[in-house]
Amino acid sequence: MTAHPVASLKNREKPTPTPLPSAFPGAEWYDDEEIQAATRVLRNRSPFRYYGPKWEGEVAGLEREFARFLSSRPGEPWPEKTDLFVTAVNSGTGALEVALDAMGVGEGDEVLVQGFMWISSISAIVRNRAIPVLVDSDDTLNMDPASIRSRVTPRTRVIMPVPMMGGCARIGAIMEEVRAINADREKQGLPPILVLEDCAQVMGAHATGAPGSRVPLGSPGIHRVGTFGDAAIFSLQINKNITAGEGGLVVTRDPALARLIEALHNTGFARDEAQPKTWYGDSPVGWGHGRRMTELQGAIARVQLKRLDSIILRMRESHGRIESFIRSLGLVPRSRADASNPGDTGYYCLFSIPVQGRSHDEQVRYGRAVADALAPFGLNPWFMHDFEVHVYYNIQSLVEKWPVHKAGPWDASAAATSLQVYDRGTLPRLDALLTSTIGINVPSRLSEADENYIRRVLAYVNDNVIQQS
Numbered sequence: 447m448t449a450h451p452v453a454s455l456k457n458r459e460k461p462t463p464t465p466l467p468s469a470f471p472g473a474e475w476y477d478d479e480e481i482q483a484a485t486r487v488l489r490n491r492s493p494f495r496y497y498g499p500k501w502e503g504e505v506a507g508l509e510r511e512f513a514r515f516l517s518s519r520p521g522e523p524w525p526e527k528t529d530l531f532v533t534a535v536n537s538g539t540g541a542l543e544v545a546l547d548a549m550g551v552g553e554g555d556e557v558l559v560q561g562f563m564w565i566s567s568i569s570a571i572v573r574n575r576a577i578p579v580l581v582d583s584d585d586t587l588n589m590d591p592a593s594i595r596s597r598v599t600p601r602t603r604v605i606m607p608v609p610m611m612g613g614c615a616r617i618g619a620i621m622e623e624v625r626a627i628n629a630d631r632e633k634q635g636l637p638p639i640l641v642l643e644d645c646a647q648v649m650g651a652h653a654t655g656a657p658g659s660r661v662p663l664g665s666p667g668i669h670r671v672g673t674f675g676d677a678a679i680f681s682l683q684i685n686k687n688i689t690a691g692e693g694g695l696v697v698t699r700d701p702a703l704a705r706l707i708e709a710l711h712n713t714g715f716a717r718d719e720a721q722p723k724t725w726y727g728d729s730p731v732g733w734g735h736g737r738r739m740t741e742l743q744g745a746i747a748r749v750q751l752k753r754l755d756s757i758i759l760r761m762r763e764s765h766g767r768i769e770s771f772i773r774s775l776g777l778v779p780r781s782r783a784d785a786s787n788p789g790d791t792g793y794y795c796l797f798s799i800p801v802q803g804r805s806h807d808e809q810v811r812y813g814r815a816v817a818d819a820l821a822p823f824g825l826n827p828w829f830m831h832d833f834e835v836h837v838y839y840n841i842q843s844l845v846e847k848w849p850v851h852k853a854g855p856w857d858a859s860a861a862a863t864s865l866q867v868y869d870r871g872t873l874p875r876l877d878a879l880l881t882s883t884i885g886i887n888v889p890s891r892l893s894e895a896d897e898n899y900i901r902r903v904l905a906y907v908n909d910n911v912i913q914q915s
Contacts, residue, residue, distance in 0.1 A: 458909050461902045466824050469887035471757050471793065472688035472750050483745035493741045495534075496725040505534045505744035511751055512680075512695055516670045520652050520789070521755060530673065531704030533696045534744060535711050538646040538681025540737035541694030542570035545677050546604065547732070548696075548706040549640050551576045553854050555603040560589040561838035561873045562830075562880070563608040567644050568844055575854040576603065577866060580838060583876040585781035587796065587830075587883070588615035590875065591623045598627055600636055608644040609651065609671060610836070611885065612761070612793030614783040617643070617674045618655015618666060628660050641675030646694075648672075649680045649687045650758045652789035663699070668787065672697055677707070682743065687757055687791060688750035690743040711737040757890050758791045764892045765792030771901050772797045775908045780883070796830070796885040799912055809881040812915050816884050819911040823903040826887040830880040837880060839870035 468474055483504075492498025495505040509532040514524035516532075535541045551557060553575040559567055561580045571578045581597050584590035589607040605624060609615045621641065628638040641659045645651075651671040656662035659676050672678035677700075680686075682693030696711070698704050709716040714734030715727025722728060769779045772795070780796035782788045799816055801809045813829035820827035835841050842848075845868045847856040870877060886904075889896070 458906050460906055461823060461899060463823050464896075464899050466896055466899070467889040467891040469826050469889050470684055470689065471761060471890040472682075472686060472753070473684060474889065474891050475750070475753050475757060479749045480746050483749050484742055487741045487745050495738050495741055495744065498741070501741070504741040504748060505739050508532075508739075508744045508748050508751070509534050509695075511748060513697070515751060515754070516673055516697060518670070519668060520650075520670075529699050531698055531701065531707075533704065533707045533711050534739040534747075535694040535696060535737040536739050536743070537692050537737070538679060538683060538686075538694040539566040539570060540711070540735065541679035541681070541696045542566055542642075542644060543573055544707055544711045544735050544737055545642055545679055545696050546570055546574045546576070547710050547735070548703055549604055549642060549677060551603050554601060556599060556601045557603060558589075558594065558597050558605040560608055561876050562587050562610055562836060563644070563838075564646065565835040565841055566646075567606060567608050568838075568841060571606075572844075572855060573850055575850065577601075577855045578844070578868075579866060580868065580872055581605075582873040583879065584616065585879070586613055586615060586783050587611075587780060587876070587879055588613065588783070589620060591616055591619035593875075594620065594623050595627060598639065602639050603637075604640050604642050606642045606644055607675075608646075609648045611647055611796065612651070612765075612791035613780060613796070614648060614651050614653045614671060614789050616783045617653045617671065621655055621658065621674050624659050625661065640677070643672050643675045643678035645672040645678050646681035646683075646686065647793070648791055650754045651791050654784045654787060654789075657699075668789070671789070673699075676700065677703060682747055682750075687761075687793065688747065688754050690747040690750065693739055693743045693747060694737075706731055710735055760892075761792035761888050761890045762790070763792070764897060765790075765795055765888045767897055768795050768886075768888060768900055768904075769797075772904065775905065777908065777912070792888050794885050795888050796883055798879075798882050799884055801882045806881065813881060813884065815915055816907065816911055819907045820884070820886065820903065823899075825900065825903060828885050830883040830885060833880075833885075838868055838873070839877075841868075844868045 490500035492501040513528045513530040513532045517528035518524045551574045555576040556579045557571045558579045582593040607615045656666040657674045677698040680695040682690045709731045713726040714732045716729045716731045718728040778798040817827045817829040
């Protein structure tokens with residue numbers, strides 16, 4: 447597919463709205479193989495993950511295969527052996543709640559999380575009766591490694607980076623900072639802080655750095671996102687890179703933590719692997735969440751997983767060409783965590799609009815005007831300030847500190863809670879980025895004609911709205 451310079455777009459007449467492929471990456475690639483996988487489970491009359499009339503272990507197969515996938519380098523064969531453990535659950539939200547529970551997060555604990563995320567990143571913390579502590583963002587719109595230490599207290603239990611909209615965080619730098627913090631905590635007699643990567647929106651991405659929250663687990667290098675922290679979660683919801691409609695995956699290297707995750711996602715009983723007596727487990731370890739994935743979800747996800755690298759490659763290539771064109775218009779795309787070896791998935795293209803010299807209210811009116819101008823052309827645009835419950839100050843229940851059935855975390859930990867504020871202005875760097883950033887979807891099956899259409903739309907809106915407002 448050839449690039450088209452700005453010079454080829456001299457005619458800046460208003461483009462005719464043209465349908466684009468859907469912005470649901472995995473669903474766009476459904477074909478007979480997914481249908482056959484679902485049909486196989488139905489014909490076996492065995493949709494439950496642990497047993498049935500003709501149970502074939504689809505979910506268990508997905509868990510094994512996803513562990514191998516995460517252990518691979520992009521574009522290379524999956525290794526047969528891996529030190530990763532995977533538990534499949536029924537949603538990304540469920541994955542977060544189970545992971546935090548297994549990591550010992552409870553009443554009065556603090557979890558550091560960025561202010562640009564999906565509401566589940568916050569709700570999972572609160573539902574574990576813990577206190578969300580907001581961390582500012584860097585120019586990737588993800589967690590700023592340099593802003594972490596000032597937010598840590600003796601109550602900090604977990605740090606949760608949330609790489610957003612296909613764009614990787616500077617996870618290598620985050621892990622370096624956490625290791626330094628944990629070294630200091632050890633001297634103070636404090637427990638180590640764990641890292642939970644919320645990778646719901648970046649499945650298949652890769653980043654540079656060394657995994658490990660206490661000591662480096664190997665030399666710095668390229669690793670799949672989700673293998674850096676103590677645990678990670680992924681989502682299979684319809685918007686994600688691959689999908690089973692709903693579903694989630696919890697990943698860890700720690701065998702004891704993996705055993706606890708598997709038990710808690712089910713009934714709260716851990717199975718005796720040497721001599722199991724029941725399907726639900728033999729040793730009580732806590733209260734179960736009932737978050738089991740169905741065999742239907744597992745079967746479909748296994749097919750989708752084989753397509754994942756190809757889907758990401760298509761999005762990444764289209765994203766690169768669109769991003770280059772945005773630069774040619776004089777606009778600035780979102781920064782990459784690693785410009786020399788970018789591992790972003792390409793799902794969403796974000797770029798800055800010129801807001802210098804405008805008041806906050808003027809910036810908001812301007813950003814909304816740009817998004818409104820793009821909307822009729824089917825690019826699924828968002829002005830990030832208005833990006834609903836992806837933004838901390840748009841979550842009313844967070845700003846107002848709604849309790850969970852009158853049982854914390856806000857009431858039970860009043861002293862710690864009073865220190866936390868969630869109104870706009872809490873994260874100045876992120877706030878400024880959100881009021882100057884526009885995003886558009888990058889569908890996974892764009893043709894050359896589709897990309898040319900997107901260029902025409904961007905050029906038209908740039909000339910008639912961005913540069914004129």
